[in-house]
Amino acid sequence: MSSKAESKMRSHLTKVKEDLMTGVSYMIPFVTIGGIFLALGYAVAGATGTGVQDVFGATGTFGWFLAQIGVAGLTIMVPILGAYIAYAIADRPGLAPGFLLSWIIQQGDVLVAAGEVIGLEGGAAGAGYLGALVAGLLAGYVARWIKNWSVPSFIQPMMPVLIVPVLTMAILSPLVILVLGVPVAIGNAALTAYLESLQGGQALLIGGILGAMMAFDMGGPVNKVAYVFATGLITEGIYEPMAAVMIAGMIPPIGLAISNFIAPHKYAEEMYENAKSGIILGFSFITEGAIPYASADPIRVIPSIMVGSAVGAAMSMSLGVTMPAPHGGIFVVPLSNSPLMFFAAIIIGSLVTAALATLLKPDYEEGVGAAGGAEAGAAAGSDD
Numbered sequence: 001m002s003s004k005a006e007s008k009m010r011s012h013l014t015k016v017k018e019d020l021m022t023g024v025s026y027m028i029p030f031v032t033i034g035g036i037f038l039a040l041g042y043a044v045a046g047a048t049g050t051g052v053q054d055v056f057g058a059t060g061t062f063g064w065f066l067a068q069i070g071v072a073g074l075t076i077m078v079p080i081l082g083a084y085i086a087y088a089i090a091d092r093p094g095l096a097p098g099f100l101l102s103w104i105i106q107q108g109d110v111l112v113a114a115g116e117v118i119g120l121e122g123g124a125a126g127a128g129y130l131g132a133l134v135a136g137l138l139a140g141y142v143a144r145w146i147k148n149w150s151v152p153s154f155i156q157p158m159m160p161v162l163i164v165p166v167l168t169m170a171i172l173s174p175l176v177i178l179v180l181g182v183p184v185a186i187g188n189a190a191l192t193a194y195l196e197s198l199q200g201g202q203a204l205l206i207g208g209i210l211g212a213m214m215a216f217d218m219g220g221p222v223n224k225v226a227y228v229f230a231t232g233l234i235t236e237g238i239y240e241p242m243a244a245v246m247i248a249g250m251i252p253p254i255g256l257a258i259s260n261f262i263a264p265h266k267y268a269e270e271m272y273e274n275a276k277s278g279i280i281l282g283f284s285f286i287t288e289g290a291i292p293y294a295s296a297d298p299i300r301v302i303p304s305i306m307v308g309s310a311v312g313a314a315m316s317m318s319l320g321v322t323m324p325a326p327h328g329g330i331f332v333v334p335l336s337n338s339p340l341m342f343f344a345a346i347i348i349g350s351l352v353t354a355a356l357a358t359l360l361k362p363d364y365e366e367g368v369g370a371a372g373g374a375e376a377g378a379a380a381g382s383d384d
Contacts (some may be wrong), residue, residue, distance in 0.1 A: 112273020312349020
């Protein structure tokens with residue numbers, strides 16, 4: 001592959017990543033509202049004697065209203081993801097097709113009927129967020145293609161609100177429902193069943209992988225893949241991966257801050273102040289609080305936080321700790337089925353990170369370019 005073609009491919013992949021992240025950023029508030037309100041509905045039902053499992057049958061109660069809001073948020077989040085991926089690609093003309101295509105492949109009865117048409121059995125679970133990702137991309141690209149057609153001037157005003165959305169739906173509906181929706185829904189059901197059956201070594205492995213991904217680039221693309229995977233599973237009623245991901249995202253800033261406190265001679269003086277904010281950022285589930293440390297010494301810091309986060313997440317998954325809220329850090333810990341184990345996983349993972357970072361790092365004066373390193377540390381701290 002020529003350097004020009006390679007550069008073009010890299011640029012395209014970067015744009016796709018940005019489009020996906022646009023969808024994720026618009027989706028997250030819906031997930032947050034849905035997860036927290038549903039958890040509050042369960043909590044109120046339990047506290048008032050309704051019973052957690054009976055909350056949806058207790059029509060008109062406070063817990064029932066909270067649960068309805070929660071379900072609405074978690075139901076709408078997937079079409080919102082597809083809608084805003086399409087919006088990022090094609091602007092306003094892509095929004096409605098992205099939403100509707102993503103929504104229609106969440107309808108189990110539609111996909112079961114589509115499966116009968118093409119000779120596949122399954123689809124009742126819906127295509128989930130993976131289907132919405134692809135539907136959003138397809139809607140965006142087709143809408144952008146149609147939007148760029150050369151048409152007479154009297155038709156131009158109708159393009160964004162009528163012609164582009166309608167043609168996009170007409171072109172993509174058969175493809176998305178029959179070719180994409182049914183197979184993805186079958187795969188989604190298999191993945192859900194597998195995750196629900198996880199125990200022992202399998203749970204440790206999945207938790208460790210998710211934890212390492214969360215720490216690897218501290219808010220970057222790899223981190224977001226793990227996060228989106230876990231948030232998508234909330235809609236399926238699988239809350240263990242979300243707990244593992246949240247714990248893993250909290251560990252890096254906390255662990256490095258602990259290392260900084262117990263071995264200040266291994267860090268630039270400016271980093272000590274960063275450590276104080278790192279504790280707050282960590283408990284707030286802001287993994288980016290570890291970036292100043294990683295920027296100053298990536299070779300030693302990144303492996304340390306990956307191992308610590310993997311340990312914490314693996315511990316959480318193996319113990320079956322749950323978290324129905326996709327964000328909030330320490331403030332949503334009471335929503336977990338085991339707040340004490342949630343905290344324990346954070347503490348143990350943070351201590352592992354702190355121990356490794358302290359062991360691996362040399363005294364600061366012995367580091368590469370002490371004077372230059374101090375300037376780099378100060379710059380990294382100000383960027384944070």
